[in-house]
Amino acid sequence: MLILSDVTIKLAEKFLFQNFHASIDAGDVLCIMGPSGCGKSTLLDYLSGSLSPAFHASGELHLNNRELSRLPIEKRKVGILYQEALLFPHLTNLENLMFAIPDTIKGKRRQELALDKLAEFNLSDKAHSLPDLLSGGQKARIALLRTLLSEPEYLLLDEPFGKLDATLRESVRAFVLEQIQAAQLPTLLVTHDADDADAMGNKVIHLSI
Amino acid sequence: MKLQQVNFAIVASICAFILIGVVGIIAPAFHYLPAINAYTFSLTPWVTLFNTPEFVSSITLTLVSGLAATFISLMLAFAAVAAFHQSWILRFFQKSLAPILAVPHAAIAIGLLFLLSPSGWLIRLFTTFERPPNWITVQDPYTLSLILALVIKETPYLIFVILACLPQIKANESLNIGRSMGYHSAAIWQKILLPAIYPLIRLPIFIVLAFSLTVVDLALIIGPNTPSTFAVTVFRWFKDADLNERFVASSGAVFLMILVFLTFLLWECTYRLLSHFAKKFRTQGVRHPTLSKLYPWVGSLYFLLLFFVSLAGIILFIWSFAKRWRFPDIFPSRWSLANIERNGDLLLDLSGNTLFVAIVSTLLALAISIVVLEVKRINTLNTTFFDRLIYLPILLPQVGFLFGIQIFFIRIGFSGHLPAVITLHLFYVLPYVYLTLHGAYLAYNQNYFIQACALTQKPIRSFFQIKLAMLKAPIFSAFAIGFSVSIAQYLPTLVAGNGLISTLTTEAVTLASSGERKIVSLLALMQSIFPLIVFIFAIWLPKVWTPIRIHLKTRLSKPFPPTLSTKK
Numbered sequence: 001m002l003i004l005s006d007v008t009i010k011l012a013e014k015f016l017f018q019n020f021h022a023s024i025d026a027g028d029v030l031c032i033m034g035p036s037g038c039g040k041s042t043l044l045d046y047l048s049g050s051l052s053p054a055f056h057a058s059g060e061l062h063l064n065n066r067e068l069s070r071l072p073i074e075k076r077k078v079g080i081l082y083q084e085a086l087l088f089p090h091l092t093n094l095e096n097l098m099f100a101i102p103d104t105i106k107g108k109r110r111q112e113l114a115l116d117k118l119a120e121f122n123l124s125d126k127a128h129s130l131p132d133l134l135s136g137g138q139k140a141r142i143a144l145l146r147t148l149l150s151e152p153e154y155l156l157l158d159e160p161f162g163k164l165d166a167t168l169r170e171s172v173r174a175f176v177l178e179q180i181q182a183a184q185l186p187t188l189l190v191t192h193d194a195d196d197a198d199a200m201g202n203k204v205i206h207l208s209i
Numbered sequence: 210m211k212l213q214q215v216n217f218a219i220v221a222s223i224c225a226f227i228l229i230g231v232v233g234i235i236a237p238a239f240h241y242l243p244a245i246n247a248y249t250f251s252l253t254p255w256v257t258l259f260n261t262p263e264f265v266s267s268i269t270l271t272l273v274s275g276l277a278a279t280f281i282s283l284m285l286a287f288a289a290v291a292a293f294h295q296s297w298i299l300r301f302f303q304k305s306l307a308p309i310l311a312v313p314h315a316a317i318a319i320g321l322l323f324l325l326s327p328s329g330w331l332i333r334l335f336t337t338f339e340r341p342p343n344w345i346t347v348q349d350p351y352t353l354s355l356i357l358a359l360v361i362k363e364t365p366y367l368i369f370v371i372l373a374c375l376p377q378i379k380a381n382e383s384l385n386i387g388r389s390m391g392y393h394s395a396a397i398w399q400k401i402l403l404p405a406i407y408p409l410i411r412l413p414i415f416i417v418l419a420f421s422l423t424v425v426d427l428a429l430i431i432g433p434n435t436p437s438t439f440a441v442t443v444f445r446w447f448k449d450a451d452l453n454e455r456f457v458a459s460s461g462a463v464f465l466m467i468l469v470f471l472t473f474l475l476w477e478c479t480y481r482l483l484s485h486f487a488k489k490f491r492t493q494g495v496r497h498p499t500l501s502k503l504y505p506w507v508g509s510l511y512f513l514l515l516f517f518v519s520l521a522g523i524i525l526f527i528w529s530f531a532k533r534w535r536f537p538d539i540f541p542s543r544w545s546l547a548n549i550e551r552n553g554d555l556l557l558d559l560s561g562n563t564l565f566v567a568i569v570s571t572l573l574a575l576a577i578s579i580v581v582l583e584v585k586r587i588n589t590l591n592t593t594f595f596d597r598l599i600y601l602p603i604l605l606p607q608v609g610f611l612f613g614i615q616i617f618f619i620r621i622g623f624s625g626h627l628p629a630v631i632t633l634h635l636f637y638v639l640p641y642v643y644l645t646l647h648g649a650y651l652a653y654n655q656n657y658f659i660q661a662c663a664l665t666q667k668p669i670r671s672f673f674q675i676k677l678a679m680l681k682a683p684i685f686s687a688f689a690i691g692f693s694v695s696i697a698q699y700l701p702t703l704v705a706g707n708g709l710i711s712t713l714t715t716e717a718v719t720l721a722s723s724g725e726r727k728i729v730s731l732l733a734l735m736q737s738i739f740p741l742i743v744f745i746f747a748i749w750l751p752k753v754w755t756p757i758r759i760h761l762k763t764r765l766s767k768p769f770p771p772t773l774s775t776k777k
Contacts, residue, residue, distance in 0.1 A: 048385065076389070078389045084379070105494065
């Protein structure tokens with residue numbers, strides 16, 4: 001379970017969040033909605049550990065009784081998905097996945113694991129091609145696979161369906177939700193789309209400016 | 210004349226110019242030079258070239274200094290950006306870039322010469338010698354001082370181009386993703402960001418490599434003498450009073466062109482080979498590479514370069530106002546303005562030429578760039594050729610190409626006049642002005658202009674008052690860069706001026722090894738001050754332009770003050 005308690009974030013003298021509380025169970029999705037500039041992305045940065053030093057943040061962030069708020073991003077075991085898939089363009093799709101696999105898994109096992117995942121999602125034929133050649137939906141799927149392979153303990157989604165067309169959006173959304181529930185990851189989704197919130201969010205919080 | 214026709218004339222002129230320069234150097238390389246009645250083609254110049262005693266050693270020095278300077282500059286630039294990305298230190302680096310980029314390389318080399326030489330300031334500051342030691346610290350046979358000067362000049366340029374690429378590769382987001390997977394940021398730079406940046410900065414790297422392999426003025430000041438680097442050797446052959454030396458000089462110049470392109474090939478093959486081996490390393494999942502701690506240390510070496518540049522600037526200033534400065538005194542025992550008073554006429558004359566050529570050539574380059582960019586905006590396909598063509602002046606070795614042009618200039622009676630100097634400066638200023646203006650000009654929201662035309666029905670007025678006025682910041686930046694490029698030109702001035710027209714740069718380089726430190730320092734100082742002033746104005750003016758314009762307008766129309774002033 002991911003618990004935010006008493007979180008206060010301010011920029012200069014302006015409070016973006018004051019004594020904010022929330023909790024997300026394993027496999028659940030907390031959806032944060034609101035207009036641009038309301039602080040959605042700031043909250044996401046706080047949760048990922050990449051909040052700019054210009055902000056002043058206090059409060060606690062617990063994941064299964066582990067305090068995370070003072071840990072740097074690389075020690076939090078967090079998975080992030082942005083609006084853009086951000087697959088590394090000079091690595092093949094297979095290499096993108098292998099990059100994420102923890103180094104405790106060594107040698108040929110790394111490649112086998114990545115290939116297994118691709119096969120599981122019918123993307124084997126894309127293993128050795130570059131991300132540029134993928135469709136929007138395929139990119140989103142591989143980006144999620146890559147994130148999951150890094151074995152995160154919670155997930156942050158920053159409008160990950162924003163660039164997909166309506167049909168694709170629905171199928172990718174279903175795929176992501178399925179994976180979140182299979183991996184039992186507490187997930188925070190930031191969006192301004194009510195359909196995303198309806199389809200995925202167990203709880204929805206509306207922020208205003 | 211339509212815009213497209215002007216554009217075609219510009220492209221045709223550049224092509225013709227390049228062709229004349231290349232043919233003008235290839236023909237004498239095969240013993241064909243009508244100017245001295247040599248009409249028979251032969252390979253004699255090549256045989257002479259390969260039998261020249263200093264040929265092999267000159268080539269070796271060129272390759273060592275060129276490759277080492279490019280490699281070290283690239284490593285320093287990568288390490289500095291990777292180590293200090295997202296920190297205040299990088300913002301400090303960014304602020305330091307403009308002044309270093311603005312200072313002509315000859316001035317940096319002269320400053321280093323007076324800093325590092327056995328009687329230089331470093332020895333005076335940090336040792337207790339009573340007499341200058343018998344050390345070879347500059348113009349050394351291993352090209353170390355030349356490499357240092359090149360690294361000082363090229364590292365800031367590479368940092369500048371790397372920083373410009375970061376938004377394109379979404380560096381911040383990639384760092385977040387990599388770090389969320391547990392990677393140390395140094396590992397993400399090594400495995401993800403640097404391989405993604407390299408293809409984007411390949412051309413700037415080649416520009417640095419070509420410059421380092423073919424530079425003449427810098428090597429004349431601080432490079433080795435016996436033997437010298439190959440570009441300097443070729444330059445001396447060209448300058449020889451015996452016109453028969455032109456044959457071997459031309460074959461040498463052609464050989465230098467071939468050498469530059471072979472070095473590009475070698476560099477690229479090495480990169481691809483290393484990249485192939487590094488692929489496996491990228492996907493092994495190692496989160497903390499052993500070299501990660503080295504990045505901040507290597508990156509910090511940039512501070513050392515800044516330290517050298519600062520000391521070089523200070524030493525030029527001190528020498529300019531020194532009356533008596535004996536070794537081992539740290540500072541002059543007497544100061545004076547006599548140096549400026551005594552050389553006042555010369556300085557005025559040189560500054561006048563320098564400023565006139567720089568201003569005219571940069572304004573012309575700006576006008577040409579705007580025409581070409583306007584055509585490119587209307588029809589992208591027509592001008593992609595220009596985008597490739599514009600790199601040729603930077604990549605072609607000056608030492609060969611310019612002497613090919615010189616023959617043509619002499620033949621048409623153009624040599625030795627200011628327009629000839631301006632033409633050659635324009636040829637070298639244009640690529641920098643065009644490339645600086647390119648992104649901002651094409652990103653301009655054309656709807657503003659369309660709206661202005663609809664309102665006024667006067668396209669020319671709208672173009673100047675709306676479009677160019679809105680683009681004043683990039684236009685001023687492009688002007689500052691073009692101006693500093695023109696100020697730094699040595700060979701183009703020498704070749705087109707034919708010894709009759711001198712600028713601060715030609716005089717400073719010529720006198721650099723004369724031992725007249727006071728006048729040389731003064732020339733180098735002035736050569737640096739002009740671009741610095743223009744850079745400061747280029748940053749400051751666009752910010753205050755509109756308030757000043759409104760203020761002036763208010764003052765001029767005082768009887769009927771506009772609404773803006775009454776609101777205040």
